[in-house]
Amino acid sequence: MERLDFEGKPLTSLIIQLAWPALLENMLHTMVFFVDMLMVARLGTVAIASVGLGGAMIFVVTSIFQALSAGATATVARFVGARNYEKAGRSAINAIALSIAAGLFVALFMYFFTPIFFGFFGVSPLVKKLGTVYVRTVLFFAPFRFFLFVAGASMRGAGDTRTPMKITFVMNSFNILMNYLLIFGPGPFPRLEVFGAGIATGSSFVLGMLVYTVLLWKMILGGPWKEGVLRFDRELLSQIVKISTPTALEQLILRLGFVVFLRIVTSLGTIALAAHEIAVRIESMSFMLGIGFGTAAATLVGQGLGAELQ
Template sequence: MSNRLLIDHDESWRSVAKKVTKLAFPIILSNLLYTIESAFSIILVSGLSATAVAAVGYSASMLWFIYSLMALSYTGTSVLVAQMTGAKKDPSPALLWGLILSILTALPLTFTGTNLVTFLMGEFGASKGVTALAKEYLDPIFTFIIVGFITNTLYAAYNGYGDTKTPFKVALIMNFVNISSAYLLIYGNLGFPRLETKGAGWGIALSELVGLAVYIYLYIRGRKPFPICLSFSKDVLIKILRVGTPTALERAFSSLSFNIFVGFLASFGDKVLAAHQIGLRVESASFMIGFGFMTASTTLSGQNWGAKNYAGLDYGVRITAHVTALTMGFMGLLLLLFPHYFSLIFTRDSQVIRYAVYYLVIVALSQPQMAYASIYSGALKGMGKTYIPLGVNLISFWLFRIIPSYLLLRQFHTPLVPWIFMSFEMSMRAIIFYWAYKREIAKFLSSRTKGGRCIKVQPEGIKK
């Protein structure tokens, strides 16, 4: 298997950083494409109304709650493919079971997704105008939700195997389809029907259909990540469920908690909610960098875990964390220096811009902490310890973000309260994740010592 990413714990940090960056860079580009795609939808609908911005932005946030179910197949497939690749085993069963699970979990959402999301938005404080426009946006997305789940599982298999370039190329095509179709359908350009917010939803749906078509074409043409053998091992299914279920629960509860948190901001009116969504879109440029390195850390961790190369795993994760923190710290500096100009990209409403600037200045200070939290969380998932991020994220989110925000909002009625606690909570989460990761990896590093001396393990496949 040529895509094994094993780390020698005696390698130079430059060599390791180069390997990780090479793995992460296409993922970062793919995620930045998604950020551009999402931002373009916001920019286009901003010409309709502030309510349309709030509807599309809030719907996108709520979709993360629905997409949490995708983590069952995505995380299970990615981690198992990485571990089996590292152990030189056939990863086919992981992909096949992942595809089956993605179809089974997405099917009910085809019929119930739109009503569920709009109901939750209303319960969390969104106005009737926002929920009405959100329904128009969500209908096309849920019509083809199964397609989205399948393409995501295929994406996970490529990443787990260590091929991050192919998914980037597919994402590039999907991005073009989304932006161009949304441009044509929102305002009815070039003779197409004017669908307004529904046009933005059709942009996403059409891009998912094209993405799946491209993946099928690549498999037919032999550009699959690894040969597919029809093997349905029950042991692999059990492992996928054991690894993927905690992550699905984590993302479901975290997303639900996040939208409860957004509900605090919705109570201040559509303009504050629009400012929050704009701030999220601007910050997502930094977040997607962290997410790309987190995915790389999961692959690196999973492959070295499968190869029982624990010292290399720890060394690689440590360097990945520092590289990510440096990169996201730079992005935070940009947010701190130019918040007004970034906000102007999305709106000309002076009140929305003022609140968006407050948001960006506050979150700029927590970008390095987000980096460390992301990398150590990704490393734990690669090790198969997905139950730990489940516990850490839930406890941290409620203890340091939601509960303090709720209590202080009763005394100080300003959106600055939840935004400040959002930044504070991320710092606490980073500390907890670092401690949890060090505790887990120490158990396996100690198994490689004898008589107080470290026994060097030369991972197979590494040339010196």
């Protein structure tokens, strides 16, 4: 964990250094549910619509709580910029603990309310049934998913955007393999179809969490400040929540508009919904460049502010 070299490198070089791995990482994150949808496409239009709408529902819910990443990036970046690595590590640990708690809440909430949400969209009974299975299965792993959000955000705040990109690539590769084995059931593997897609995606979250845990353990707990890192810090948690709340509200407002539009699409029928979900996944790749540069800006501004306070 080291502060970025503001004096030894041109600002443009630092921006590109941080932005391109973040760009690829976000593309890979988007592809997780896109791959699920493509691989269940062989099961028919209903399966595409179920996984597509289920993935959209997961995206709406998780994007609100993903705002915790903003708080993690900002606090970690600022403390790394000030070379206060103990507080940077403590910020990451406290933010991760908060994200796991949020993930448990989402997993429980969505288990009970997923059928109601599918009912709101007015889809066919079969789409509702399969979609509910997919959403419940994936969001059973929500604590692991939220762990990934905040662990990656903490690393990016520390100036390392390449490691999260590499971990996400490994997760995606594992997800594709597990999808093939559990959706179609070759050889001794069970043919679980849509349920298998959910298990495969959730399993990739667990793998990612394990890799992050090992790396964060070495990065954060490998220094002489490790005793001060593993400590509950009410002030830091309050700061993380304060930074994250406006982002969460912004995402909530955006996603409500998305939900209304999606309700209009579902009224056109299963085939229209399936086509829409495929098109949206492809379209979402178009704004990944902006997200990459946004990540670079957040890290640079945070570390720059910390450096000024040093």
